Amino acid sequence: MADPIPTAEIISEDQTLWHTNRQPAGCPHCHRVYLVPTDYRGGTCPLCRLGTLEAQPAVVRRADPERVLPFKITRGDLGSIFQRFVAGVWIKPPEFNPEALLRNTRAVFWPLWLVDSDVTGGWQMEAGFDYQVESAKEVYSGGGWQSHKQIETRVRWEPRVGHIVTRVDNVVTPALEEHNNRMQMIGTYPLECGLDFDPALLGGAYLELPDLPPEAAWPLAQPDFDKAVAKICQQAAGAQHIREFISQAQFANQNWTEFFLPMYATHYTDDEGQPQVVIVNGISGAIQGPRLASRQRGNKIARITAAVAGGLFLLALIGLLLTAVFPPAALIGGLVGFLGIAAAILAIIIAIWPGQWNRAQTNPHIVKRP
Amino acid sequence: MDRDLNQHTHWAPPEGFHPVDSQVPGVIVYAPMPEQTDIDRAVSYACPNCGANTGYNVAAGGVACEYCGYVAPVNAERVGRSAQDFEFTLETLAQARQGWGTQRQVLHCDSCGADLSMPAGALTTACAFCASNQVNIISIPQETLRPRFLVPFKIPPEATVPRAKAWLGKGWYHPDALAGNTILRRFYGIYLPFWTFNTRVEAKWQAEVGYQKTERHYNAHQKRWETRTRTVWKWENGRVHLNIEDLLVSGSAPKHLSHRILNQLHPFHLGDLVTYTPDFLAGWQAQAYETTLTDAWEIGKRTIREKAKKACYERIQSNQVRNFSMSADFNDETWCYILLPVYLAAYRYEGQVYQVMINGQTGAVAGNKPVAWWKIWLAIAAILAPGALLVLIGLLLTLLGGVGIIAITFGIILFVIGVIISFSLYQHARKSEAQ
Numbered sequence: 001m002a003d004p005i006p007t008a009e010i011i012s013e014d015q016t017l018w019h020t021n022r023q024p025a026g027c028p029h030c031h032r033v034y035l036v037p038t039d040y041r042g043g044t045c046p047l048c049r050l051g052t053l054e055a056q057p058a059v060v061r062r063a064d065p066e067r068v069l070p071f072k073i074t075r076g077d078l079g080s081i082f083q084r085f086v087a088g089v090w091i092k093p094p095e096f097n098p099e100a101l102l103r104n105t106r107a108v109f110w111p112l113w114l115v116d117s118d119v120t121g122g123w124q125m126e127a128g129f130d131y132q133v134e135s136a137k138e139v140y141s142g143g144g145w146q147s148h149k150q151i152e153t154r155v156r157w158e159p160r161v162g163h164i165v166t167r168v169d170n171v172v173t174p175a176l177e178e179h180n181n182r183m184q185m186i187g188t189y190p191l192e193c194g195l196d197f198d199p200a201l202l203g204g205a206y207l208e209l210p211d212l213p214p215e216a217a218w219p220l221a222q223p224d225f226d227k228a229v230a231k232i233c234q235q236a237a238g239a240q241h242i243r244e245f246i247s248q249a250q251f252a253n254q255n256w257t258e259f260f261l262p263m264y265a266t267h268y269t270d271d272e273g274q275p276q277v278v279i280v281n282g283i284s285g286a287i288q289g290p291r292l293a294s295r296q297r298g299n300k301i302a303r304i305t306a307a308v309a310g311g312l313f314l315l316a317l318i319g320l321l322l323t324a325v326f327p328p329a330a331l332i333g334g335l336v337g338f339l340g341i342a343a344a345i346l347a348i349i350i351a352i353w354p355g356q357w358n359r360a361q362t363n364p365h366i367v368k369r370p
Numbered sequence: 371m372d373r374d375l376n377q378h379t380h381w382a383p384p385e386g387f388h389p390v391d392s393q394v395p396g397v398i399v400y401a402p403m404p405e406q407t408d409i410d411r412a413v414s415y416a417c418p419n420c421g422a423n424t425g426y427n428v429a430a431g432g433v434a435c436e437y438c439g440y441v442a443p444v445n446a447e448r449v450g451r452s453a454q455d456f457e458f459t460l461e462t463l464a465q466a467r468q469g470w471g472t473q474r475q476v477l478h479c480d481s482c483g484a485d486l487s488m489p490a491g492a493l494t495t496a497c498a499f500c501a502s503n504q505v506n507i508i509s510i511p512q513e514t515l516r517p518r519f520l521v522p523f524k525i526p527p528e529a530t531v532p533r534a535k536a537w538l539g540k541g542w543y544h545p546d547a548l549a550g551n552t553i554l555r556r557f558y559g560i561y562l563p564f565w566t567f568n569t570r571v572e573a574k575w576q577a578e579v580g581y582q583k584t585e586r587h588y589n590a591h592q593k594r595w596e597t598r599t600r601t602v603w604k605w606e607n608g609r610v611h612l613n614i615e616d617l618l619v620s621g622s623a624p625k626h627l628s629h630r631i632l633n634q635l636h637p638f639h640l641g642d643l644v645t646y647t648p649d650f651l652a653g654w655q656a657q658a659y660e661t662t663l664t665d666a667w668e669i670g671k672r673t674i675r676e677k678a679k680k681a682c683y684e685r686i687q688s689n690q691v692r693n694f695s696m697s698a699d700f701n702d703e704t705w706c707y708i709l710l711p712v713y714l715a716a717y718r719y720e721g722q723v724y725q726v727m728i729n730g731q732t733g734a735v736a737g738n739k740p741v742a743w744w745k746i747w748l749a750i751a752a753i754l755a756p757g758a759l760l761v762l763i764g765l766l767l768t769l770l771g772g773v774g775i776i777a778i779t780f781g782i783i784l785f786v787i788g789v790i791i792s793f794s795l796y797q798h799a800r801k802s803e804a805q
Contacts (some may be wrong), residue, residue, distance in 0.1 A: 122381050134458045134702040138675040145675060149461070159402055163381040166396040236397035237390075 006256055008213045011054040018065060020199040022207060024058035027051035033058045035207040046106035046206050047233035049267045049275035054195050062211050066170075066257035067194035068201045071107065071282040071299030076101055078264065081280060085287050091301065091354055098114040101278060104267050109260035110182070112191075112300040113173040113214070115221050119167050121249035122235050128155040128241030155223050158236045162251060168228045173221035175210035175258065184265075185288035186281035189261050193283075207260065214256045225251060255328075271296045290361045293354035302351035305343055373406030384492070399536055402746070415652040423775060424651020428526040444522075446644040451616065452645045453570055454703035464518035465517060466663035496695050514665065517795040519643045520709035522650050523559055523730040527680045530557040530713045530728050537726070537735040543745045544718065554717050559649060559730060562632075563621030563659040565666040569614050571674060573696055575682040576607035601690060610681045610688050616640050619666040620767055621659030621707070627714075634736035635729040638710050642731065646709070663705060674700070741799045750792040757785025 011017055013024055022035040029051030034040075038054065043050045074212050082098035089096065103204070130310050137148040174180065195201060212220075231243040243248060262282025267275040278289030319333020383389075387400035415424045417435035424442075427434035432443040432695050456462065525533075533552055537550035580601040618638065620629055644650075661669075678698045683691070711730025714722050719740045726737030760781030767774030 101460075130461045133703075133705060134460060134463055138671065138673055138698040138700070139695075140675070140679060140697070145672075147671070154457070160399055161383055161387055162392070162399040163399060164397045166394075232394055233397060233399075236392040236394035237399050238393050292533040 001115075005214050005218050007215065008059045008060070008157070011058045011060055011062070013057050015093050017060065017062070018080050018197070018199065019363070020202065022202075024056060024060075024067065024209070026051040026058070027053055031211075033209045033211070033352055035060075035209055037204070040206070044121065046108050046265045047208070047277060047279075049071055049277055056299040057211060058070075058209055061214070061256060062286060063255075063257060065111075065197040065260060066193075067259040068109065069189055069191070069194045069198050069259070069261050069283065071203075071205075071261075071262040073264070073280065073282050073285045074318045075102070077285060078105060078280065081285050081287055082266075085278065085289075085291065089291050089357070091293045091350070093268060093270050093297070094291065096270075096276075096292070097268075101266045106264050106265050107203065108208055109205050110208040110263055112259040112261060113175045113221070113256050113272040114169075114259045115171045115173050115190045115214075115217075115225075116255040117171075117225065117251040118167050118171040118253045119225070119229055119251060121192045122161070122248060123229065123245065123247040123249065124159070124161040125230070125233060125237075125242045125245040126157045126242065127160045127234070127237045127239035128157050129238075130154070130240045132155055144323050148287050151232060155241055157243070160233075160239070162233060162236065164233060164247075165231060166255075168225060168232070171221055171224045171228055172259070173217050173224065173317075175212050175217060176208070181214075182279075185286075186242055186263065186279055186288040187284055189281070189283055191259070194259060197258075202260075205262070210258065215330070217256075223248075224252075232339065240345055270294075275316075292361060293357045295325055295354040295358070298354035300352055302347045305347035305350060309343035309347055312336050312343055316340055375623075390665050396577055401716070405504045410623050413523060413652075418624040420692060421456070423653075426523070426650050428523045433652055442649075443489045444647060444649040444652070446647045448642070448644050450641040450643055453640075453706055453708070455566070455706040458703050458705065458738060463664060464597070465660050470799065500796070510707050514555065515659075517658075517707050517709045518787075519706065520561060520646055520650055521638060521640070521731050522644060523654070523711040524642075524730065524734045525711075525713070527559060528711070529733070530715075531555070532730060533733055533735055534715065534726055537580055537737070538739060541739065541794075541802070542803070543749070544739050545742045548719070548739060552654045552727065554715055557713035557715040557726075557728060559654045559711065560655060561656040561703050562712050564708050564710050565619045565621055565659070565661075565663060565670070565672075566671040566706045566708060567614065567617045567667065567703065568705075569674065569790075570701045571614065571678050572701060573608065573610040573612065573678040573682055573698040574686075575610070575694065575696035576605065577686065577694035578603045578692045579686055579688045580692070581688055603692070606686065608682070608685050609679060610685060612674075612678050612681055614677070619670045621660070621666060622657060623660035626660070630724060631727050631736045632712070635712065635727055635732075635734050638729065638731055640708075643708065649660075651709075659707065663707075667705065671700070671775050676700075692795055696750075741803045741804050743799070746795060748800050749795060753792050753795075754785060754788040757781050757783070757788050760784055 010023055016023055016122055017035060020035070022037055023041075024033060026033040026035050026039050027045035027050075030045055030048035031043060033056070034049055034053065035048075038059045041053050041055055043053055045053055058341060069171050080103055081103040086092060086096055086098060086101070132153050135150045137150055139148065141348070149270050176182070204252070211219075215322050219257060226247055226249075228247075229247050229249050233247075234242045264280040264282060265277060265278075267277045270276050274290060276290050278287060280287045315336030316333045319336060321328045322329035323333070383400040385402055388403045389709075390399050390401045392399045413616045415433060417438060417440050419440045420435060420438040422435050422437040424433050424435045424440070426444070427441070428430070432440045432441045442699070532553050534557070536550060538554070580603050582599055582601045584597060584599045586597050588593055588594070618636070620627070620632055622629075622632070646728070659666075675698050679696060682696050683694075713728040714732055715726045717726070718724075722740065723740040724740065726735065728735050753777045758781070760777050761780075764774040764777030764779075764781055767777060783798075
């Protein structure tokens with residue numbers, strides 16, 4: 001039997017791949033590797049925004065990718081998505097606005113593995129078959145009985161064993177270490193809407209390459225294969241439910257191909273000058289990223305407000321001093337003093353709020369990688 | 371596909387499994403083989419030693435030959451009340467509604483090769499040509515609706531007539547000739563069909579319950595305090611949980627068998643239930659059900675709901691109840707089809723036919739007995755006479771100016787008591803004679 005898991009190859013930095021004019025480039029900061037048009041080299045990494053893309057070899061399967069899910073969200077749609085995203089942040093960093101986010105947006109396709117394999121082996125399970133029983137309800141009212149029949153669905157469990165010889169196609173498997181994190185952030189994709197791979201569908205988007213080669217991704221794929229086998233066996237037995245499924249299936253003649261999913265990545269710069277990356281699901285428009293407030297701007301506004309409060313206190317003091325010669329001045333002084341207190345409280349709130357808000361931004365960070 | 375078949379050949383299913391249809395090419399599916407039992411074949415009973423006819427012998431506890439003494443033990447498991455029961459699946463109910471039909475069935479005798487005709491409802495017969503006992507269960511149209519359990523006969527046939535005679539001799543108002551030797555000659559042992567039902571009932575009730583309340587109030591007209599009692603009605607509700615276990619409903623049609631007499635044979639001890647095997651039926655008669663599962667369940671439900679209603683009423687702390695309503699939810703309803711042993715006999719007395727039954731397990735006897743009505747009338751006359759006589763004496767004493775009123779009063783009381791006793795006696799006698 002041939003080695004069931006195909007291995008990836010090293011593609012040198014000057015080679016093009018998959019009938020495109022793209023070549024490998026990597027980010028020395030986050031170690032992500034992309035397949036990009038040559039002129040993208042030297043640009044900023046679209047996902048960490050900290051490193052510069054440099055020509056480098058890539059470890060990748062030479063076979064063409066299988067599917068691509070084209071973008072459904074256009075750049076025109078992004079304006080309103082960003083508008084809603086920044087709304088609600090009170091004291092924003094200067095760059096945290098829809099225009100800047102749109103300006104910084106890059107389109108990225110990120111990969112999944114589609115795995116096909118021959119499956120051969122014995123299996124056993126408890127198969128559950130639905131059946132219906134009639135139950136009675138008797139009602140006594142007005143001196144007479146009325147009978148009602150109720151139908152309940154129950155499950156009859158029976159053992160089944162068997163043998164399977166089939167091929168299971170297109171089991172979706174993570175191709176990136178951060179697959180689950182990314183899915184958690186921007187949600188799932190309608191994979192059934194994917195199209196056959198065509199370089200024309202890529203447009204100018206960055207093509208992120210898998211960082212989990214097949215041999216590393218197989219332990220993640222196998223449970224899904226087991227589920228697929230269980231589902232086939234359930235279907236074969238004509239059962240509506242299964243439990244205690246055990247398979248001794250062998251997997252052979254595997255074929256691993258990529259499925260690329262669309263995503264937008266953008267960023268804004270925070271107070272410390274660090275880029276904060278925001279990503280958008282290219283199909284659903286789900287958006288995720290840190291929404292930071294500006295502590296610097298907050299402190300500046302708080303200082304101005306505190307100065308106003310100090311001026312008001314001074315006026316209030318003058319008013320109180322004038323009370324001896326002009327008694328109504330006490331009332332004016334008291335009012336101004338009250339305004340001073342309010343301004344002082346406001347200044348404290350403004351100074352504290354950005355820090356508190358930023359602490360609540362516990363979104364998973366996109367940039368950090370080991 | 372050839373490649374697939376070759377790859378399947380390297381795999382063998384575990385023992386006791388057989389292939390079933392697969393709905394996906396490339397996948398073969400095996401299921402446990404259905405249980406094969408003796409029920410699945412018609413059985414003829416002939417002695418392996420002498421070739422004579424054999425049958426189940428109560429005293430020997432096995433299939434015995436009365437000529438050479440050969441006894442084969444019966445291989446059956448005692449399951450008692452843990453006998454498997456079945457759910458009311460829609461499939462079973464649809465089958466049950468079809469009933470047995472009325473056609474006769476043909477049974478092949480393994481002993482002499484003859485083809486025998488037997489009524490649709492009969493499970494046993496004796497071959498008319500070689501007299502061997504035949505037990506046939508395979509022609510039952512629905513797999514699930516065949517008897518799975520039975521209570522074997524414990525009372526031997528020879529004990530039936532003495533028990534019946536003792537029973538016939540009881541009671542002073544029956545003809546003296548009943549206790550004679552010639553009335554009852556033979557009982558026929560027959561396994562009768564019964565349905566048993568189990569369910570849990572969750573009943574909810576509500577009603578207006580009346581409570582007597584005594585209170586004092588001031589009567590303005592008569593200017594005084596008075597005490598009066600009035601009924602205060604309150605809405606009350608409650609829940610009752612009822613476990614019904616092994617409710618027995620006869621599967622015989624009432625036109626063939628008096629259910630009133632049959633009910634008097636209860637209880638049957640279902641702890642003695644054993645798995646069905648045709649050996650128990652050899653040489654005995656056995657009847658298949660005539661009342662279908664659905665009809666029997668309707669009878670059972672009526673019984674159960676009345677029990678639930680009674681249980682709800684028992685929760686009410688007062689006798690005054692109005693606007694009572696309730697709902698009874700049946701849960702986990704199950705049924706089982708069993709055979710119970712009964713001896714049947716009929717006798718004629720003065721041109722009239724009377725039925726007697728004996729519980730083949732406990733020996734309880736029930737049936738109809740003729741009544742010597744002259745004894746009843748004589749007894750009624752004797753019961754009423756003292757009261758009537760006392761009234762007459764009282765009248766005479768009154769006419770003579772004596773204190774006859776006391777005798778009249780006692781006479782009337784005695785007469786009324788006599789009427790009540792006489793009526794009860796009359797009813798009892800009618801019931802005894804009734805079919």
